Amino acid sequence: MIPLTFIASLGTVSFYISLISFLALTLAVSTAESNLQDPIYDDAFARYKLFPMCAAAFEENPQICISNALGNASLFKQVTVRCDIFESSCSGFSAVSHDHHAIVLAFRGSLGNAQIVDEGFQALFNIKRRFVGGGRASKYFYNAFLSVWKGGMRQDLASLRHLHPDYEVWVTGHSLGAAMASLAAGTIVAEGVVPDSQLKLMTFGQPRTGDKEYAHFIDSRISYKFRVVHAQDIIPHMPFKLIWGYKHHRSEIWYNNDMTTNSTFVGCEEADGNACSNSQVALSWPDHMHYFNIHIFDFGKNGCKY
Numbered sequence: 001m002i003p004l005t006f007i008a009s010l011g012t013v014s015f016y017i018s019l020i021s022f023l024a025l026t027l028a029v030s031t032a033e034s035n036l037q038d039p040i041y042d043d044a045f046a047r048y049k050l051f052p053m054c055a056a057a058f059e060e061n062p063q064i065c066i067s068n069a070l071g072n073a074s075l076f077k078q079v080t081v082r083c084d085i086f087e088s089s090c091s092g093f094s095a096v097s098h099d100h101h102a103i104v105l106a107f108r109g110s111l112g113n114a115q116i117v118d119e120g121f122q123a124l125f126n127i128k129r130r131f132v133g134g135g136r137a138s139k140y141f142y143n144a145f146l147s148v149w150k151g152g153m154r155q156d157l158a159s160l161r162h163l164h165p166d167y168e169v170w171v172t173g174h175s176l177g178a179a180m181a182s183l184a185a186g187t188i189v190a191e192g193v194v195p196d197s198q199l200k201l202m203t204f205g206q207p208r209t210g211d212k213e214y215a216h217f218i219d220s221r222i223s224y225k226f227r228v229v230h231a232q233d234i235i236p237h238m239p240f241k242l243i244w245g246y247k248h249h250r251s252e253i254w255y256n257n258d259m260t261t262n263s264t265f266v267g268c269e270e271a272d273g274n275a276c277s278n279s280q281v282a283l284s285w286p287d288h289m290h291y292f293n294i295h296i297f298d299f300g301k302n303g304c305k306y
Contacts (some may be wrong), residue, residue, distance in 0.1 A: 039224045041253050041267055046228055046293050048306075049100070050202045054174040055300035057093060057108035066095050070104070073097035077156045083147040090103075090144040092173075092180065094156040102168045103160045105153065105184055107145070109205075109296070110177030111223035128211065133190035135213025135222065138239070138246075141179040149184065157193065169194045171201045172206050173297055175235055175288065177229075178206030182218065182249070189221045195298070201225040205235050207244035208272075215271055218249035228253045229277045230291050232284035236277055248272040260293045 027279035049069055056065035057196035064073045076094040083090035091108040128136035128144075157169070169188070185201040188194045199222060207228050218225065229236045229252055239246045252268045254276040289295050294306065 008212045018069055031153075039216065041226050043265065044204060046150055046204075046226070046253075047261075050172045051174075051292055051294050051296075052299070052304035053106040053170075054177060054204055055296050055304050056108070057091065057106045057173065057177055058297060059179070059300045062093050062095070062106075062165065065096075065098075065300060066104075070095070070097040070102075070228075071099040073099065073104075073241040076160060077152060079148050081147045081158070082143045084140065089169075090147050090176075090180070092148045092153055092177070092184075094153060094160060096164060096167070098102075100168075101164075101166065102170050103107050103164060104156065104167065105171045105181070107173035107177035107180035108150065108186065109173065109177040129216070130295075131186065131210060131214050132213075133217040134187050135211050135215070135217055137183060137214050138179065138207075138211035141176070141209055143184060143208075144176060145180040145183040145187075148180065149162070153184075157188075161194070166169065168198050168200060169253040171199070172203060173206075175207070178203035179209040182206060182209045185222055186214075186218050190217075196221065196223050196259060199224065202228065204228045204291050205230065205233050206248075207235050207238050208241060208248050210247075211245050212247040215247045215249040225249065226251055226253050227289070229255070230259055231256050231277075231287045232239060232280055232282040233287040234278070234283050234285060235288045237282050241272060252276045259291060260295050 029248040051071035052065050056062035059065065062078060066075055076096055078091065079089040080089050082088070088111065090108070092105060095104040097104065127139040128140050129139045131137045131142065150246055171181045171185045181201060182205050185199060188199060189196060201224065202221055209219050227236070227248065248271050250271045252267065253265050254268065255263055255265045257263045266276055272278070
């Protein structure tokens, strides 16, 4: 007969083994959740991978920049459509990088004075429309995004996801393209196209895109999101939040310098507070056009080589 004390000791050992296993599993899950909720900004990723895609979006042939920045990568499709009353064009492209196991969606910034005037006019008169995920977004920005999205990019992403379901999806843009990128990422998660764990959103010189409900939706549904701001770039401070009710989503990365290699930056957790770029009077157009110490147009024409 087996002594009862031995059986009891076995039960105790079994209990502690179960407890240790449970704690280990809990720690692993909490660590994974923490990593998902608190991504780390990577200057090299921004500088050498995603900003080149923003510059490429301004080019008739983005493939040169895509190859130089992403190695074994190729343009899938470029979508350019008329998108406002002045018949200005809005554009974006999809690409795939096998070296990085990533699908890229990049949106082009504003081109021409007429487009900038129309953007400003609709902001001035506080013209917004309901966003699919909640809240309201600038009508111009949302219409610009939808014109490209429904003009082919939605289907292009679906095709690439079918071919590469395990690849991450990187969404990026500069200026107007940054607002479109934010709306694209929000739409992607709202419609369940890509899980949050596979999505990365990074923008450069992004204007305020929607109201506080829109910002809350982006903050609550997209874990990996960064808004890179150069020094006194004027555009991230437009449209005005106090007058027209616009608000940025997280997370701002502010370079208060020329953004050369190894430049310092500050990360602000508060979505649209008075720290980071809001701590200064920001009225610089040159800072908007120069990121990582190069003019975005020159960068694209140079094949995105530093």
